[in-house]
Amino acid sequence: MSLKLEWVDEREEAGAGEAGWPTLLTRLLNEAAEGEGVAGGIVTLTLTDNGGIRELNRTYRGLDKATDVLSFPMREQGAEEFEILYEDDYETTTVDILNGEAGEDETEDDEPGNADRIEELLGDIVISVPRMHEQAVEYGHSAERELGFLFVHGFLHLMGYDHGTEEEEREMFAKQEAILAKAGLTR
Known part of the structure; x- marks a missing residue:
């Protein structure tokens, strides 16, 4: 990022x-x-x-x-995480607001490391x-x-x-x- x-x-x-x-x-x-x-x-x-x-x-x-x-x-001060729902696959990505890092809840079709990053x-x-x-x-x-x-x-x-x-x-x-x-x- x-x-x-x-x-x-x-x-x-x-x-x-x-x-x-x-x-x-x-x-x-x-x-x-x-x-x-x-x-x-x-x-x-x-x-x-x-x-x-x-x-x-x-x-x-x-x-x-x-x-x-x-x-x-x-x-938001004190907020740690929120979930983003993608319209295409309805998969969720958790974004750590304080650290600016995105992590993915993987599905079978997902390849590790290919998560779309959302810029804060x-x-x-x-x-x-x-x-x-x-x-x-x-x-x-x-x-x-x-x-x-x-x-x-x-x-x-x-x-x-x-x-x-x-x-x-x-x-x-x-x-x-x-x-x-x-x-x-x-x-």
């Missing part, structure tokens, strides 16, 4: 200097996933503007304001590019560093991390900074 980053750009046009973003974010995804023991899955990244993220924030969080990043995890959807991350640029200026670092920070922050939310308490915030932000430092994106 492998990690995949799917990319959606809702903006009317990309800005200058964005050509390296897919490579940077794929590298950060791999670093962050390795640290969390995630061997595979799909993360969808949507780049939007302040209006787009404001609408999502209002719809899904009840907050009528723009923000920098939103995360929509697909994993880890979740969606949405970043407001204008807000990202504003924050890069505000914090005095590069747009790539701020983009990386927001992306890793979003990924850790997909993994179940939060920053509702001081202890949770310390843990999450320490993980973010370690991943960014490993990628050379320091302040």
